[in-house]
Every structure is written in C-alpha cells, then in structure tokens.
Amino acid sequence: MSDTNPVIRTGKIFIGFCLVLACVAAGAFGTQLLLSDPDGEGDGDARNRQAIRVDVTTPQMRDIDEQVTGIGSLRPVRRVDIVPNAAGRIAELPVSSLQEVAEGDLLIQLDDRTERAHLADAQATFDEAEQELQRVTQLAESNAAAQAQLEEARATLRRAEAAVMTAATATDDRAITAPFAGTLGVIEAEVGGLLEAGAPVTRLSDLTAVEVIVALPEQYYDRVAPGQSLELTTPAYPDEVFAGEVTLRGTEIDLGTRSFEIRAQIDNPDQQLIGGMFASTRLVLDTYQALAIPDDAIISEGLSTYVYTVVDDTAERNSIQTGQSLGDLTEITDGLSPDDRIVIAGWDQLSDGAPVEVAKEISAEDAQ
Template sequence: MQNRMRWVIQFVVVALIAVAAAGGWIWLGQAGNGDDADGAGGRGPGGALPVEVARAERRQVQDTVQAVGTMLARESVEIVTEVAGRIVEAPVREGQQVEAGEPLFILDQVREQADLREARAQRDDARNRYRRSVALYEERDVPEAEVDERRAALESAEARVEVAESRLRDRTITAPFDGIVGLREVSPGAYVEPGTLLTTLDDLSVVRLDFSVPERFLSGLVPGLDVQARSLGYGDEVFAGEVARLSSRIDPITRSLRVQAEFDNEEGRLRAGMFMTARLVLAEREALMVPEESVLKEGTGSYVFVIVDDQARRIEVTTGRREGGYVEVTGDLADADDVVIAGLQTVRDGADVRVLNEGEEGDHGDMAAR
C-alpha cells in the first residue's frame, strides 16, 4: 500500500513539472511574437528611439572660491594696567560704546597728586629764582654763571613736573579708540599689578573676515572683489562685503594666501570671533551651459548626444562650473543645439530618434518635472 501511494505522488509531481514547462514554452513564444509585431521593443515608427531634449544655451556664470574664516574687529585691544594700584572707579558699563580718550578705570591717585603739587611748587620756585637772577645779571650784580645755574634748575624742575603728570595720567586708563567695552575682569576696590587684564575694547563699526585662498587663484585676487558671507547664527542670510587687503606672502605649508574682507556693521550684528563661510566672486563671464543630466561620463572624459536630422550624434565635451542644475561645457557644441536629457539608456551614436517634447526644448524645468 505504501509503495502504491509513493508511486502516485511521484506521478503527480512529474505531471505538474511537465505542465509548468509547457506553459512557460507557450508564454515565451507569445512574448516573442509580440516583440516582433511591435518592431523594436518600445521603439517608435521605423525603429526610432524616443528621447527628450533640452537646448544648450549661453549663460552668465561666476568663477568663485569657497572658503571659511573668522570674523575680526577692525580694531581690537586688551585693556591692561601699566602700574600697580587699587581701582577706585569704573565709570563705564560693559557693552557700552565709548569714544577715544574716555576713562575706563581710575586707580587711587592720592600719592601721585601730592607728588605733582610738590613738583609744581618746586618748578614755580625755580622759575622765580631764575627770573631774579636774570634781572640782577642785567644790572651786573650777579655773574652769568649764576644765571645759567638758575636756568638749569628751572629746566630740571619742569621735567619733574612732566614726570609727575605722567604718573598721574597712568592712574587713569582710557580708551585708545572708539569702540565697545567688553566684559569687565575686575571690580572697583581690587588691587591690580602691572599687566593685569581689565577688559577688552573692540571697534565693530566695520568688521574684517580673515580667510585663506589657494595659491592657484592668485591671478584673480585683487582688492575690491565682492565677498558673500554666511553664519550659522543667521541661517541663510547673506552679508555682502569686499576684499580689502591681501597678504604679501604665500604660506609655504598650506600654499594659500591670507585674505581680509571688510563688512559694514553699523547695526552691530556681526561679532569678532564668528565662524563664517565665504564665497568670493573672482570673475563673471559667459559660458555655454547644458542640463547636468545630459552629460555622460566615460573613463576620464565626458560626452553628450546632440540631435542632428533626427539622429543622435555623440560629441565629446569638457565640463566646467556647475550652477542651478546646469553645467558648463566646451567642445564641438554650439548655442541652441538640442542635447538628449531622457532616453539616454538606449541611445547610441548615429541612432534614429524621435523627440517627444518637440517645441519645449528650452524649458528645462518642465522636462525635469515629467
């Protein structure tokens, strides 16, 4: 009984395999007949390949350099004291705009003021003695040597006054230029030593972007070139400036040139130390452009297919700048030539083609949307 059941199962399996094989053979035969009836597997009348095209056109392009840099203040300084003493007053606030010469910190001045009063008194006494000696000399009552001695004493006293005045000025720390006061590092009442950092001062009315450009762009770098800069802190907002100065040396390690661009900053939105990405426009020119999808790569070269008398012609090209979905090309290609942008998988040099989007060749946007 078991042998009979095994035989039945084997017979059923063999029958199913035979039926499946026959069905596959019939399906392949029908498919082959269908292909023969259509002509060339999706080709149009006469075997022409369906393609879509776009028109090569001349456009204005910009030769640019991308770089990253750091924003600097036009003028920046750390305010330190040159003398030791106790701070008695800090008349300005942090973040305040100050003018050149405005007091920032005042140290105790009691001793220096006393020294100045003493020096002035000695100067006045020396001046009076000198004047009396001059009068007596004119009456021949004193020798000329005494007049010379009194003159030297007066000059010495005047020098001591200047020294005392200088020491007194050192007790008042003033702004060296117009700018914004930074964070204060010390408080009134603190005793400071020479060289102690008190605060910072930055002139941010104009800011400088410091960045480097590769040596190969040296020939196009001149002051006055437009610079567009962006910061993560302001999203896609673009700040416009221009190249102000170039370094006189190429860095021997990085082979790059240091460049500084200046930006107006009347609103104070840009700060020293900001990280910026810069786009430097070296030149603007006209170039022949084609859609990026029309350019095919082969090894180290590139080529496009151009439609000539309803046939595809392969043309070798050299690519350049890319901008807005278009790429610059040079080669045996002319303005207004139609280049294939869709159907490239089946197109060969010399193949007959049928343009599907005739009359819309120049509208790259519509073609990309299809």
Template sequence: MKKIIIGVLVLGIGAAGYFYWPKQESNGRSGPRGPVKVVVTEAAMAQVRDEVEALGTLKANEAVSITPKVTDVVTEIHFDDGNLVEQGSLLVQLQDVEQQARVKAAKVKLEEQMRELARIRSLVSNKTVAELERDRLQSQLDTARAELEAAQSSLTDRRIAAPFAGRLGLRQVSIGGLVTPGTLITTLDDISVVKLDFTVPERFIAQMKPGKSVEALSTAYPDEVFVGTVSSIDSRVDPATRAVTVRAQIANPELKLLPGMLMQVKLIRDTREALMVPESAIIPISDRHYLYLVVEGKIERRQVTIGSRERGWVEITEGLTPGESVVIRGIMKVRPGSEVTTEQGERFTFKDKTDTERG
C-alpha cells in the first residue's frame, strides 16, 4: 500500500511539472527589455522666501480692567456684554447724592469768598482796611477753590467711564451691588490693532528689524492669512531658551482676532532665487544626496547639495542647473545607464511655496 501511495505522488509531481515547467520557462523568457517609462520634471529658478516659523500669542493693543476708585453702591449700568464703546463713554454710575451736595456747598462758599474779597479790595484801595485783611480773605478764597476741586473730584470718581475706545468684556456687577477699589466691573480691550508676540532663535537676531513682514494663521480661521509687520524686538535674550521675543502688529478692522489666541507665525526674512525639485526625487545614501537625471534618453546619477526644505520640495544649491530633467517617479525601476522614455510631471509652483527655517 505504501508503495502504491508513493507511486501516485511521483506521478502527480511529474504531471504537474509537465504542465507547469514549460509555462514558467515561457514566462521567464522575456527577451531584451525595452525602455522604462519614468516621470520627470524640469528644474527651474524662481523667487522663493526665507522664513522663520514660530508660535505666537495675541495681545490687545491696549487692555485694562475697569475697577472703581471708591467704595459705593452701583445705581446705573450703561453697557452690555461685548459692547463697543468710545473713549469717555459712561459705563457705571455710583451713588453720588452726598458728593453732589458737597459740590453745591463748595460752590456757595467760593462765591461768598469771592464777593467778600471784591468788597475788601475796594476798601483797601481807599485805605479804609489794611492790606493784611485782604491777604487773609485771598487765602480763604484759595482754600474754597481747593475744597470745590476736591468735591468735584469725589463726584467724578462715582462716574466710571471708558478710558479709551474698544470692546468691553463680560459685566461682573449689578445695580444695587456694593463695589470697592479693586472690584472688577468689566474689561476693556482695544483690538482694532492687535500685538503678536513670538520668539525666534538668537541666531536670527541680526536679521530681525522693525518693518519685516509677518503672516499669521489661526485655527479659528484656517483659510485666512493675517498680515502684519514687526514693530519691536526685545532687548534681552532668554538665557534658558536662547530665544528673543519679537512683537508684530496686525490690523484687525473686523475684530476677528482676540487677545490670547494662539497663532502660527511666518516671519519673512528674505526673498531670493532658488532651484527647487520635488522631495521624491532625492536619493539619500549615507550623508550624501543624489538625483537621477535623464540625459539623451538614459539615466544619469548625480550627486547634489541640498538646501532648505518646504512641504515636499527641496532646494538644490549645487550639482544641478536649470532646465535639466529630473526623475521624480519610477526611480526604483531604473539604474544609471538605463534607457527610458519620459512623461512630464508637475512643476514647482512658486507663488505660495516658501523656503523655511524653523524657529
């Protein structure tokens, strides 16, 4: 029985070999291979930008917490949450009946002193009253003026107004509530222009100058770029991070940007000419970089020196000249000397691409 089974297996293997081996042999005889098809792009010079990328935080151009100077009861509220107000707009009125009475009394006293002094002056001129009496009344008049100013100041302190134009925050008080110095009534921010503070490595300090352009992106408005200019640079480098703080100003006419927002910043350092190729064309070997070029229908391998990178593109600083055809797809199918046919691929669009140094 065992011999019969072995015989059947041998016959099966033989039959399989009879039908399978010729097919494999036929498939293996491909003959001379034709040119391989690759995708190429033409190297070209164009304007690109050197940038420093960083993260920044927005601040209001002017910001203040509205608090009272005195202790008293709130009698009137003249704003709602988030209102836009002008400089000098009345926000809160505190109880001021007593202060108004003091102002009236001070005015009456001042007028009385002025009349008395006028009368004494006429007597002094006639030598009826000594000059000493006139001087005494002048001192009393000056004191009455000072008392009126103090009463008016106390009355003004009960009238809380906006120190500058801007947008108010949330209201924190109610009518009838007792407020004291330091009690938060609301916040006021001038955000018609916002300040953007961000840090850059100290190696870029020599290139940081007021007037440099910045572009900022926010996750709140992913499709909108906010453009501003550098206004100032901090006078100190942080010894822990070895970075310096740069402040830019961004116009905010639609009030979209708010204090505290996180922004992705691109500081434009320079605009220059550069030769860019797709990153897919780069062949890294150890610490060297190579490109496959198509020269007269054949593949040529060439060592190059790369510069900065930007989102799938690489700057070539040495080893390549504009106009040469660089293989960007099909690299794994060819070797130096291989004959190829080419298909034109995408070219680098320089309008929005930038050469980036990350901060």
C-alpha cells in the first residue's frame, strides 16, 4: 500500500536526510582522528615521538696557517747557454747530452790550428822585441844609443805583447769550457760540424737548487718578505712537498694584474726538479688557533650552512660560518663553541627540535 498522505511522506524524507548528515559527520570526525593520531595512540604531542639515534662529537682546537697560494714555473738558479765566441769546425766533442760536468771541463774544441800558428808568430815577434829592447837599453847606458831609439824599442815590445794577448785569446776562444758545475742539455752538434759564432749549442744548468717565480695579489705585498718559508708541489711528484725560502719580493705592482712577483729558492740535491716545471705554491703568512669540526657534520642547503647540536636530548639547528679546509676537518669561524655536542651521524633524519638519543660519543681525535 503506497503512502498517499503528504505529511507521512515528508517525514520520511526528512528522517532520511538526517541519517545521511549523521554518516557524513561521523566520517569526517574519523578522518580527522586518524590524521591527528596515525598510530591510533590518541596523542599527537611531539613529546611522545620516538627519539632518533645519533653520534656526536665536540669541536677541536687546531693550529691553522693563514696562507696565500699561487702558481709559477721552476727554473735553475744558475743556467747559461753555451755559445761559441768564434765560428769554426768542431775538432773534439768530449761530452754528450744531459751529461754532468765539473767547472772547467772541456765541452767543445774547435779547430785552432790557424790560431795557434798566429800565437806562435806573435810570441816570436815578442821575443825579438824583448831582445831588441835589452840591446838598446845596454847601449843607452853607455850613451851609444839615443833616447828616441830606446822609446821606440819599448813601444815595439808593447805592440808585440798586445799581439800575443790577442792571439792567445783567439786560441782560447776555440776551446769552450764549463763555467760552473752542472748538467748539460741536449747537444745538437757533431765532430766535424761547423759552428757559427753566437749560436747556442746547448745549455748548462746547475740543478742543485731551483727557483720558483710566483705572482701574488697586491693585498699581500706588505706581508711577504725574504726569508719566509714556502712549500710547493708539482704534477710530476703529486705526493711530495718541497720546501723553500723566499729570496726576493718585487719592487712594483703589475698594473694589468694588480699583482707582484716573488722568487723562492728550493734545494734540489736529488735533482728531481728541473727547469720549466709547473708548480703550485703555498706561503704561510701567520699561524693562529681556531675551532674545527669533521666535514661529515656540515650540512649545506643553497646559501645556508649549518650543523645540528644536541641540547637536553633535543636537536638544535645552528647556522655556522666556515673557514679553511683542513683535510677531513673544516675551520669554523662563527656559530659554535668548544663545548657544543655536534651530530656527525644520523643528522639526515633530524629536524630542529626533534628528540634524539645519543648512541655514541666520539672523541674529537677519533672523529677525523
């Protein structure tokens, strides 16, 4: 039997509408309850969150060098091109490329037969002039010769002496010797070959010490002086550090680069370093003490750099300012104190104010 009464029909519709509203309200309440307490524990307070286990350490005081770095090139402290003063054909070549020689060793002997003949002729003329002067002097003592003859004999002897010196120099120029002990470069010459005057044959380098030339920024000019220690490395020996000493500071600033030149000498007893090598240099200007922490503790996000510290079992985010890199450590110039407990493991799960549980206290020395 259908409901024909309008009042009854309207009442049923109203009751159905109320039931629908009740269901919707119950669902919304349940959803809110689940979101506010996903574990169903009925309390979303942060105090009941599970503590995150972390490892901590404390900053350590380190001696830090204030330094300036630069790049340069090496060259022997003493080097010279071996250049003949006279042209001639090579008669002897007693040395070879890259040979070590002593001061005064013969390097190249040019054919000197003509020069020796001229020297012998000049020496004979000198001997005659000397005898003539002696004869005229004896005659002058007995008034048998005029004073004019005596002066002429003396002049002749002086000219003969000059001729001997000239011939001797020409003869000596045919023998090229080492001006100091060192190592020869490549020799592009052979016995019988013709050398031109002034054309380099090879180079002699004293490799017992080398010199590095470096350009430094103008701002460091008044802080650099001869006698300061310098260290350098080269690509040829990446694991070795060579020590030297500043020997010269330039007297002017380059207008183009706003830099000045320094030179430093490095002892090279094993002759590992050679001219032309590229060098990276480090010059210590001052030494001071500062805090340093392990690199593993430092977090960088965009322009922000920070660490987490533990205070009363709670993580605190601390913004920091970093300085020099010290291997596995980094200098901290601002933001930390020596007693701070810094998180070095487990920080990737932390947020500011999160509860923490310290799993391990690591000493500053062991944290490196």
